[in-house]
Amino acid sequence: MNLTELIEKCDLKVVNSIFEPEAEITGGYSGDLLSDVIANAKKGKIWITMQTHLNIIAVASLKELSAIIIVMDKDIQNDALGKATEEKITILKTDMTAFQISGKMYEYGIR
Numbered sequence: 001m002n003l004t005e006l007i008e009k010c011d012l013k014v015v016n017s018i019f020e021p022e023a024e025i026t027g028g029y030s031g032d033l034l035s036d037v038i039a040n041a042k043k044g045k046i047w048i049t050m051q052t053h054l055n056i057i058a059v060a061s062l063k064e065l066s067a068i069i070i071v072m073d074k075d076i077q078n079d080a081l082g083k084a085t086e087e088k089i090t091i092l093k094t095d096m097t098a099f100q101i102s103g104k105m106y107e108y109g110i111r
Contacts, residue, residue, distance in 0.1 A: 001025055001108060003067060003090065006046070010104050012069065015076060015091040016084055025066050028110050030098050034059050041065060046110070048098050052076040057083040067091070071098045 004021040007014065026044035031037050032051050041047060043064040049056060052074050060068050067090035070076055076084075076091055084091050094101050 001110060003046075006105070006108070006110070007092065009108055010094065010101065012092040012094055015070070015093055016081060017090065019088040019090050020066070023066050025110055028102065028105050029065075030102050032098075038062065046105075048101055048105075050074060050098065052080060054080045054083055056080060057087055057089055060084075060089045061087045065089070069094060069101060071096060071101060 002022050002024055003018060006025060025046050028048060029037060029041040029045045030048040032049050034055055037047060037059050041063045044066055046066045046069060047060060048069045048071060050071050052070055056068060057080055069092045071094055073093060073095040
């Protein structure tokens, strides 16, 4: 499944821009502890988190993640949003919890 399909199927809100709409999502990773994401997330995965600060952009860039999904409709900090756009990292939002969006993505075959 590509990023555009996931946005449509999961009714995700695009916060900045879809930088690679046809990028294939290789899986998902859910976590709020940055060191855990650095240690375990793999290139091409989509990251689900409740974190909204600047450091999530650094982690997503370092790990070459497909996008970040911010859960519980939290607002991303302005400096983080600016850096995400600069680094070409797509930021998405949902009002679902991490558990709910993870389950929905799993149903669609994203593991």
